[in-house]
Amino acid sequence: MIEVQNLSHHFELGKKGNKTTIQVLKDISFHIKNGEIVTVVGKSGSGKSTLLNLISGFIHPTNGAIWVDEEKVTDFNEAKFADFRLKKMGFIFQSFQLIPSMTAYQNVELPLILNGESESSRKQKAMKVLEKVGLSQFGEHYPSELSGGQQQRVSIARALVLEPPLILADEPTGSLDSDTESELLQFIKQLNQELGITFLIITHDEEVASIGHRKITIHDGIVIEEAVNDNEL
Amino acid sequence: MNFKDKVRFIRQNIKKTRVRTFMTVLATAMGCSFLIVLASVGYGLQESIVQDALEQQIVTQIDVYGHEDENGNYRPLTLDDIELFDSTEGVKAITRRNQIRQVPTFALDEYKAEVMAVSADFPSEAESGMELSDGRMPENKNEVIVGYHFLNYLSVATEEDILDEETGKIKDEYLYQEEIIGKELEMVVTREVDNDVATETISLTVVGILEQPTKEWVSDANVYISEEIYREVEVFTGTPGGELGVNPDDVENKHMQNFEQVKIYATNLENVQPIVDMLDEENYATYSVVNEMKQINMLFTVAKAGLILVGTIAVIIASIGIYNTMTMAVTERAPDIGIMKAIGANPKTIKQIFVMESSYIGLLGAIIGTVVAYLISYLVNLGLPIIIESVFEEELPEGLLFSYIPVSLVVISVGICLLVTILSGMRPAKKATQIDVLQAMRREM
Incomplete structure (x- = not known):
């Protein structure tokens, strides 16, 4: 599903003439198979979020290549990557990233609108996925009227609604309490088993990391460990 | 989306x-x-x-004044020109008029008027859309129509001062007040050869009165006669157009060979410009409201x-x-x-x-x-x-x-x-x- 080859990335800070280069990722390579849950762990500033942003196409790598679903996404332009993201990737963010002026239903409906689907098809798909995350009663609620766990479920529903083969999650439980966190992890696991969706989860939480089939550990921009998780949840 | x-x-x-x-x-x-x-x-x-x-102005009307030859000389329009205009596409009618070159006297009982007589081809005039305020168009040579203001000039022949001092017009009590349609009008024309003055009276019947001219300041008191009567006047005077002061013996052509006033009427406004363009190309001097509009x-x-x-x-x-x-x-x-x-x-x-x-x-x-x-x-x-x-x-x-x-x-x-x-x-x-x-x-x- 994902092939990362010799990926390097650096940021340039400061003004012209007085620039400082910070190397975030250094020649990283790994492979994620279809239907796998892979967690990427590492300390703050280790480069794990940068890795996710590179795979998502939010930033472009300094060097190296990334293949997603057999397409070399590092060659895509912005418009092509946007279309690819819409159809092939779902996102779960730490801070949910729901549009506050839209109801839960409208937030879930948004990818379907961007995909040009008809109103009836949208309604059917959005309701189905809201039901799947257990929020069919909360469709007309605005994000501010929902709890953190519920907001994250809406965000998962939005990620699932176009049935992408890959979901990228950045600290998905970062804003949740421990009960809600366990509930959410079970749900991710369930989605993986039922729908065969591949998950790439960035986390610094060992409990979250334990749900994956494999765990990649990054330290100072280098993969220091790639281990199969025998004790997965 | x-x-x-x-x-x-x-x-x-x-x-x-x-x-x-x-x-x-x-x-x-x-x-x-x-x-x-x-x-x-x-x-x-x-x-x-x-x-x-x-x-x-009538928008479909084109006035044609004459033809200019290669040397820049103008000549008046003849029947040949009218035939050429007639064969042009988009032409609805062509009217031709000539004015008698003297002022005849028109008499009805004791009333008289000294106004201009103009010959017209009435079928063409009717085709061009000539409107009457009363009566009908002439159907034979002795029938005439009069201008809208003709009755303002038909007054009693008297030595008294018949003019209103303020307006300069003939006072109402001296004017002919009755119905004129169907009445006999006698046109008196003059011939003058070597101080020998003779007159000829031609009887005409008024069958119609023209519509008021569109321009408010224009006064139309003309009597419109047929081309045959015009010829009769020429025969009597022996001069083209009945002109006075010319010795008939000095005149080669005793009849008018051309027309003073020729107007072409297009079938619609769109056809005006092509006709004007054609006439310009053929070196005719023209005027139409379309030129002004441009x-x-x-x-x-x-x-x-x-x-x-x-x-x-x-x-x-x-x-x-x-x-x-x-x-x-x-x-x-x-x-x-x-x-x-x-x-x-x-x-x-x-x-x-x-x-x-x-x-x-x-x-x-x-x-x-x-x-x-x-x-x-x-x-x-x-x-x-x-x-x-x-x-x-x-x-x-x-x-x-x-x-x-x-x-x-x-x-x-x-x-x-x-x-x-x-x-x-x-x-x-x-x-x-x-x-x-x-x-x-x-x-x-």
Whole structure:
């Protein structure tokens, strides 16, 4: 599903003439198979979020290549990557990233609108996925009227609604309490088993990391460990 | 993302900033309205002048004065020329007239009038659309029609002073007051050879009275006789056109070989220009109201373009408001745009949404501006003449339009308005597509 080859990335800070280069990722390579849950762990500033942003196409790598679903996404332009993201990737963010002026239903409906689907098809798909995350009663609620766990479920529903083969999650439980966190992890696991969706989860939480089939550990921009998780949840 | 959803999106966004959007629409409407009202003055005056010119002349009429040869010499028109005109496409009728070259006396019982006699080919005149106010067209050689003002000259033959001192016209009590249609009119023509004066009386029957001339100041007291009677006068005088003071023995042609007044009538307005072009090519001297219209229209086109340009400045000023509104909208919605881009919104879609939003404001402003402009135009046309007449004590010509808004002006103005507003929304829209996803999402946190 994902092939990362010799990926390097650096940021340039400061003004012209007085620039400082910070190397975030250094020649990283790994492979994620279809239907796998892979967690990427590492300390703050280790480069794990940068890795996710590179795979998502939010930033472009300094060097190296990334293949997603057999397409070399590092060659895509912005418009092509946007279309690819819409159809092939779902996102779960730490801070949910729901549009506050839209109801839960409208937030879930948004990818379907961007995909040009008809109103009836949208309604059917959005309701189905809201039901799947257990929020069919909360469709007309605005994000501010929902709890953190519920907001994250809406965000998962939005990620699932176009049935992408890959979901990228950045600290998905970062804003949740421990009960809600366990509930959410079970749900991710369930989605993986039922729908065969591949998950790439960035986390610094060992409990979250334990749900994956494999765990990649990054330290100072280098993969220091790639281990199969025998004790997965 | 389909069009309907984009519109829904825009309406949702506009709802959130209702007051700001309303003020921007208001500014655009004022700009658009100013543009239309300003240009409508040019259109109004043009309409009034053109209408006035058209009312005074028959638009399909072409006057032909003569033919110019290679050496620049003019010759009057003959029957050959008329045959050529007749064979031209788009010609409905050709009228030809000649005036008798002396002033005959027309007598009816004790009433007399000394007016001009004009020969006409009545079937052609009827075809050209000659209108009578009473009676019918002549059907035989002795039947005549008289001009609308003929009866103002038919008065009792007396030594008394029959003229009104104030108006200079014949007093009503001396004028013929009865019905003239069907009455016998005696035309007395004179021949003068070597101080030997002789007269001939020709009996004519009045069968019709012409319509009043369209130009108010024109007085038509002519008697329109047939071409056969015209020939009879020539036979009697022995001179072409019955001219006096010429010895018949010195004249080679005793009959007029040409026509003084030739008018061509086109079947419709569209055919006038091709006929005029053909006549110009054949070196005929012509005049038609279309020539006059061309110059008037040219002048007003320049004036209208100037007014539209000035009006456009108002729209451009209004567009600064749209630019400001759209820039604020992009800044405020940056986190939402970031989320949309993250989940897969195409930059083109985001750009379209913002351009459509500025177009929506522009269109709404243009519609309101057009309605207001029509209202102002109506009030100006209604109120300004009253104000001018009461303040300057001057009577304005009837039907004078100060402001006229044709559909073409609305189309031009709405077009300018839309173009300017779309252009002013382009930069903010581009800025929206350039929003950095990570920065925008971070800001929301």
